[in-house]
Amino acid sequence: MDFQLTEDQRALRKGVRELLAGRFGRDELRALADAPEEPRLDRQLWRELGEAGFFALRLPESEGGVGLGLPEAVLAFEEAGRALLPGPLVATHLAAGEIEGAATGATVVTAVDSSGLLPWLAASDVVRGDFAGAVPVRSVDPLTPLHRTPAAPPDPDPVAVLLTAAEQLGSAARSCETAVAYARERTQFGQPIGAFQAVKHLCAQLLVRTELARAAVYAAAVTAVPAEIRAAALLADEAAVRGARDCLQVHGGMGFTWEADVHLHLKRAWLRAGLGPSAGAVEEEWAAAL
C-alpha cells in the first residue's frame, strides 16, 4: 500500500497550478467578478487548457489523449477549484473523445445536471441533455451563468460527481490558506488575530475538514466505486461550503464585501454542492449499505 501522490502526480499538480496561476490569477478573476455584464468564457484560455491536456487527460494516447487516469484528473480539477476557474470544465472533460473538438478545447461543451441546472448555456457550442424550455436564472454565483430546465434530470454521472468533488476540495484548501494568511496579517488588540484561540480553532477545523475530504476524494479516484465517490462528494461539499463560511468569518467585515474573494468561493461551493446528489440521498444510500 502506498496511498500518497507519486512523483509524476506531484509534477502534474504543480504544472496545472503554475499554468492556472499564470493564466487565471487574481487580476483575471477580479476582472470577471467586477464586470457589469454576464461573464464571458475566455476561449483562448480554453484552448490553452486543451493544449495542456486538461480535457484529453484520460483519453488513450492512441486517440490523441494523455492516457492518464481518474487520480490525475482529480488532481487537475482540484487545481481548477483552487483557482476558481470558471466554465463548464467537467462537461467538456467528459465529452473529450465523444464530441469533436472537446479534447482540444476548441469546442465548449455544457450539460444539464442531475439537478436540472444548466451552466454556461450561451457560451457553449454543444449542450448535452434535454434543455428544451430552459429559462435563465439570476445566478447566485457571479462567475457562472445558469439556466433551469423543466425536463426530468438524468442520473448523476459518477465521474462528473468525482471531478466536481475535486474542485470542491481545491476550493476548501484555498479557503483554508486564505483564512490563515489573513489571520496572520490582520492585527487587533496589538496582536495578529491568528494568535487568538477562537480564530485558531476555526482555522484548525478548516484544515481537518479539508484533509478528511482529501483522503476520501483521492481514495474514490483510485477505487472509482460510485458509492465511495458520492460519499467523498458529501465530505468535499461540506469542506468547501463550511470552509468558505469560516474563511468569511475570519475576515470579519472584509469578508462581507464584494471586494474580498471569499464570497466567490462560497457561492461557487454552493453551486457545485447544488449539482450532483443531495446529502440526504447519500446518507440514505450509506445507511442502506449497513
Place this chain on the structure above:
Amino acid sequence: MDLTCTEEEEEFRAGLRSWLADALPQLPPRPDPTDWPGRRAYDLGWQRRLYDAGYAGLHWPVDAGGRGATPTQHLIYLEETERAGAPYVGANFVGLLHAGPTIAAEGTPEQRARWLPPILRGDEVWCQGFSEPDAGSDLASLRTRAVRDGDHYIVSGSKIWTSHAEVADWCELLVRTSPVTEDVPKHRGISWLAMPMDAPGVTVRPLRTLAGSTEFAEMFLDEVRVPVGNRVGDENDGWRVTMVTLSFERGTAFVGEVVACRRTLAALAAEARRCGRWDDPVLRRRLGRLNVEFHALWRLTQWNVSEAQRTGGVPGTGGSVFKLRYSHARQELYDTAAEVLGAGALDLDQEWVLDRLSSLSYTIAAGTSQIQQNIVAERILGLPKGR
C-alpha cells in the same frame, strides 16, 4: 496512489490470520474488568504468545528486539487482530508504545538490555507518570522534584491519570531536575527516569472514572530513591527524550478502534432494524452519515500510514487532524447508539451504554481537542503562538 497491498503485505496478513485462528481459541477466559491482577496476567499472557510467535514489538527496530515492520504491516496487524477479536494491548500499552520505544531510541546498551526484553516477552508492565494535578495540558510546568544524593535521585511529588499503576513494575517518570528561572524555560529542566513501582515512598490511590471503574490512579511520591543509572538521556533533557518517541505512533494509533467502530455501527443498524427505529429517517440518515464518516477516517488512516512509511516514521502532522475528527465521531457514534436504544440508553447493563460513558474521555485524553486545535493551528498552519 495505491490502495492495494503488495504480495509481501498479503503474505504477512495471511500468516497472521492463520496464527490468530489457531491461537485465539487457546486463550483463557477474559478476566472481570475489576480484577486488576487478573487483567495483568491475561494481558501479559497474550504478550507472551505474541512473543513466542514472533509478533512482539512488530513496529520496534530490529536492533531493539523488534521486527522492524513497516507502518503498513503494523496497520495490517492492528486491523487483523481487531477483526479476529484478539485481546487489546491492555497493560502492555505504555511499555510497547512509549517507554520501550523511548529506551530503544535514547537508552544506553545496558538500559536497553535491562528493560526491553521483559517488555517484549510480557514479563514486566510499565505505567506513565507524566501528568500532575497542576500540569495537564501544560505538561512542561510539572513540579515533581528530583534532587541528586550521590548516585541516587530523591523524588517527591504527585502524578495523576496513571493507567495500570496498581499492577505496574516500572513507571516512566518525568521529573524536574532543574528549577524554572528567567533564563531556563520550563521544558529544559526535566529528566526522564525509570522508577521501580515497589520502591519505598510510592503510594498509589486508584481514581474512579465516571463509568464507575478504576482505570487510572493518582500516585504520591515521598522521597523515593531512584538510581541515577535509571535516567534515560541526559539530565534536564527529558522533554526532548519524551517527544522523540511520539513518532512511534506512525499514523496507526487508532487503527483497531476505527475497525471496531465500523463493526459497532453495523450492529447499531441491525438493532435499529430489529426494534423498528429504522423507520425514523432522521436516525437512518445519522447512521448513514456515520458510515460515510468512518469510511473516510479509514481512508485518512491509510493516507497517514503511507505518509509515515515514506518519511520513515517522522511524526506526521496528520495525527492531530485525525484525532480531532475521530474523537468527535466516536462520541457521535455512541450518542447515536443511545438514540437506537431509546429508554435502554439509561440501563448500564445494555450494550453500548458503558462505551458511551467511556467515549467521553476521547476529546480529553492524550491532548484535549482544544489543545489539538492549537497544535494544528500553530505547527501545521503556522499561526502565531499566543492566547
